[in-house]
Amino acid sequence: xxxxxxxxxxxxxxxxxxxxxxxxxxxxxxxxxxxxxxxxxxxxxxxxxxxxxxxxxxxxxxxxxxxxxxxxxxxxxxxxxxxxxxxxxxxxxxxxxxxxxxxxxxxxxxxxxxxxxxxxxxxxxxxxxxxxxxxxxxxxxxxxxxxxxxxxxxxxxxxxxxxxxxxxxxxxxxxxxxxxxxxxxxxxxxxxxxxx
Amino acid sequence: xxxxxxxxxxxxxxxxxxxxxxxxxxxxxxxxxxxxxxxxxxxxxxxxxxxxxxxxxxxxxxxxxxxxxxxxxxxxxxxxxxxxxxxxxxxxxxxxxxxxxxxxxxxxxxxxxxxxxxxxxxxxxxxxxxxxxxxxxxxxxxxxxxxxxxxxxxxxxxxxxxxxxxxxxxxxxxxxxxxxxxxxxxxxxxxxxxxxxxxxxxxxxxxxxxxxxxxxxxxxxxxxxxxxxxxxxxxxxxxxxxxxxxxx
Numbered sequence: 363x364x365x366x367x368x369x370x371x372x373x374x375x376x377x378x379x380x381x382x383x384x385x386x387x388x389x390x391x392x393x394x395x396x397x398x399x400x401x402x403x404x405x406x407x408x409x410x411x412x413x414x415x416x417x418x419x420x421x422x423x424x425x426x427x428x429x430x431x432x433x434x435x436x437x438x439x440x441x442x443x444x445x446x447x448x449x450x451x452x453x454x455x456x457x458x459x460x461x462x463x464x465x466x467x468x469x470x471x472x473x474x475x476x477x478x479x480x481x482x483x484x485x486x487x488x489x490x491x492x493x494x495x496x497x498x499x500x501x502x503x504x505x506x507x508x509x510x511x512x513x514x515x516x517x518x519x520x521x522x523x524x525x526x527x528x529x530x531x532x533x534x535x536x537x538x539x540x541x542x543x544x545x546x547x548x549x550x551x552x553x554x555x556x557x558x
Numbered sequence: 559x560x561x562x563x564x565x566x567x568x569x570x571x572x573x574x575x576x577x578x579x580x581x582x583x584x585x586x587x588x589x590x591x592x593x594x595x596x597x598x599x600x601x602x603x604x605x606x607x608x609x610x611x612x613x614x615x616x617x618x619x620x621x622x623x624x625x626x627x628x629x630x631x632x633x634x635x636x637x638x639x640x641x642x643x644x645x646x647x648x649x650x651x652x653x654x655x656x657x658x659x660x661x662x663x664x665x666x667x668x669x670x671x672x673x674x675x676x677x678x679x680x681x682x683x684x685x686x687x688x689x690x691x692x693x694x695x696x697x698x699x700x701x702x703x704x705x706x707x708x709x710x711x712x713x714x715x716x717x718x719x720x721x722x723x724x725x726x727x728x729x730x731x732x733x734x735x736x737x738x739x740x741x742x743x744x745x746x747x748x749x750x751x752x753x754x755x756x757x758x759x760x761x762x763x764x765x766x767x768x769x770x771x772x773x774x775x776x777x778x779x780x781x782x783x784x785x786x787x788x789x790x791x792x793x794x795x796x797x798x799x800x801x802x803x804x805x806x
Contacts, residue, residue, distance in 0.1 A: 378575045472653035472799035473570055473660070506611040509643035517646075545610065545638035 366392075418489070420465035420482050422447045430462055437461045439496040443486060443515060445469050445503060453501065461499070464489065469502055469511040481511075483518055490522045497525045504531045504549070559620045564588060566617040566633070567675060568609060569656040573599060579609065581630070583617060584659050584675055589667040593619050593630040612639040612652055612679055641683045648682050650803040651694025655679065657799035658698055661791060662705050674704045689769055691776045694803075696762035698783055703763060707790060710735030711760050717741050726752045729782065731789035749782065780804050 363371070366388055373384035391399050415421070416428035419441075423429065430436055430450075440461030444450060447465045466481045478484075489495065500515055502508035516526050532550035533542055542550075569590065570582040579598040583591050598609050609615075614637040619628040642652045655678055663671060678697035685693040702708055713720055715735035721727060727736045728748035736751055751759075755778065761768045770776045784800040791797070 470649075472650060472802035473657050474572070475796075475798035475802075477802045477805060506640060506643045506649070509640065510646060510649040513643060513649075514646060543635050543638075545613070545635065545640060548638070548640070 415465070419463045420447070420467060420485070421450055421463055435460070439494060440499065441486070441489065441495055441497070442499040442501050444501050445508065445511075449501065461497075464498075466502070466511070469505075469507045470514060471507050478514065483515065486515070487518050487522075490519055490524050495524050497527060499527050499529065501529045504529075559622055561618060561631070562588065562621050562628075563616065563618045565672070566591075566615060567672070567679070568611055568613050568615075569660055571609065571611060580627070581609065582660055584656075584663070584672055585617065586669045586672040589665040590660060590663045591619075591628065592626055593617070593628045595630040595633065598630075609633055609635065610638060610640070612642055612656070613637065614639075614676065639679055639683055642679070645687060645690065646806065647687070647690040647694070648685070650799070650806055651682055651690060651697070652679060653799040654694065654797075654803050655682075655697055655701065657797055658701055658787065661797065662702075662787075668704070671701065671704045674701050689767065691773075691780075692762075692767060692770045695776070695779050695783055696767060699759065699762050700765075702787075707734070708763065709759075709786060711756055711763070712736075714738040714741050716745065723757065724753050726750060727756065729756075731786050749785070751782070755779070755782075777804070 369388045369391070370381065370384045373379050373387050374381045376384075379387070391402070412424045413422050414424075416423045416431055417426050418431045419428060421428040421430060425432070431438075437460050440459075441464050442453060442459060442461055443464045443466060444453070445466050445468055450463055450465070453459055453463075464482070464486045466483065466486075468476050468481055470476060470478070470481070486498075490498065498515070498519060500512040502511045502515075512528055519526050530553050531546070532553055533539065533546060539547070565586040566583040568581055569584050571579050574580045574594065577599045578594055578596045580592065580594050583593060585591055595609060613635050615633045615635040617633045618631045620631065621628055639652075642648045655675065659671070659675060674697075678700065681693055681697065682690065699708070709715070709729070711721075712723075714737050715730065715733045716737055717740070719738045719741075721736055721738060725739075727738070727750075728742035728745075729735065729751035730737050730742070730745055730748035732747070733741075733745055736756060737745060737748060742748060755775070758768050758770070758779070770779065780800070780803060784797060784804060787797055787800065
């Protein structure tokens with residue numbers, strides 16, 4: 363396989379990139395100054411050689427601990443559990459949460475062969491068992507598999523002196539009731555709260 | 559291209575690209591189908607807001623001849639089954655049912671298969687906690703019956719001789735069920751099926767719901783079911799949802 367084909371094949375493996383787009387990107391790289399392509403190659407090499415899971419929370423980092431775990435201003439007594447590291451920026455954007463995270467690496471998905479052993483549940487339980495944690499917020503996706511994962515975590519943490527909470531679910535801000543699906547309305551109704 | 563509209567249940571879903579999801583649907587009129595729901599991952603809008611595993615709804619998609627993946631136009635969810643995540647026994651049982659359908663349903667499956675799945679999932683939702691396990695195993699055997707490969711339980715799978723309900727017998731997956739003593743001797747490799755366990759299988763087949771005495775019996779029934787299905791798979795790939803169910 364030639365160099366062009368090889369790069370096209372590799373780029374086409376990336377999410378959202380089809381073979382045609384991979385071809386366009388490859389020719390774009392060949393047209394641009396050589397130095398720019400070298401910088402891209404160097405950035406990729408650095409990425410794969412230095413980025414690894416945080417030893418505590420499994421977020422992605424270049425150090426032993428990620429920026430959040432090593433930040434003394436973050437409240438280590440609150441852990442927010444997410445499915446993927448890519449969920450963390452979404453919560454950080456809200457600028458409301460000052461605790462730390464734990465990345466599960468997925469959710470229970472029996473048909474896909476993802477069970478508890480494929481997730482970092484054991485490490486989460488060990489973190490809680492080590493002490494100093496007052497609350498675990500389960501922020502798995504509000505889908506059936508995310509709910510089952512949340513339930514599994516609740517069971518695993520049941521013997522520990524920690525409050526296990528779940529992100530609230532309901533109608534999205536700026537949405538119309540008319541267009542909400544039945545499941546969302548049912549969740550919003552069951553999680554309704556007293557006003558004032 | 560033509561438009562197909564049918565009742566459907568989501569059996570499997572996975573994210574695709576930025577905003578889409580690929581779904582495997584059990585349908586009333588077209589067996590198991592794969593569709594792409596573009597924009598389904600957006601919080602608002604898209605063809606399948608609220609699409610989730612085991613949700614029933616009315617699906618519409620464009621059929622492209624010769625294609626295996628169709629484009630979903632709408633999915634009007636009529637019945638979400640979020641209660642299946644309310645305990646892990648229900649969740650694993652429902653996942654096993656979905657895997658059974660995904661791996662064994664022919665394209666021209668009868669609508670009775672869809673109806674049986676619908677009934678089974680609803681029964682799992684409302685089953686009391688103590689009977690969830692038996693309900694799920696029974697539902698799997700009922701679906702196997704609808705798919706046309708129920709095991710022989712009252713007559714020998716090899717020679718058709720009538721079997722006494724009081725006898726412990728050999729259950730042979732490849733032979734297709736219980737064997738009489740003579741055929742069992744000529745067909746090595748079976749598993750002992752106690753008379754009481756066979757009675758439970760017959761009761762499940764007939765729509766009754768005997769309660770399993772304990773977790774050990776449930777485990778033995780799950781193993782028998784998984785081995786039976788594995789034997790009937792042409793591709794030999796493992797049944798992952800059944801394994802996860804077993805490992806619980």
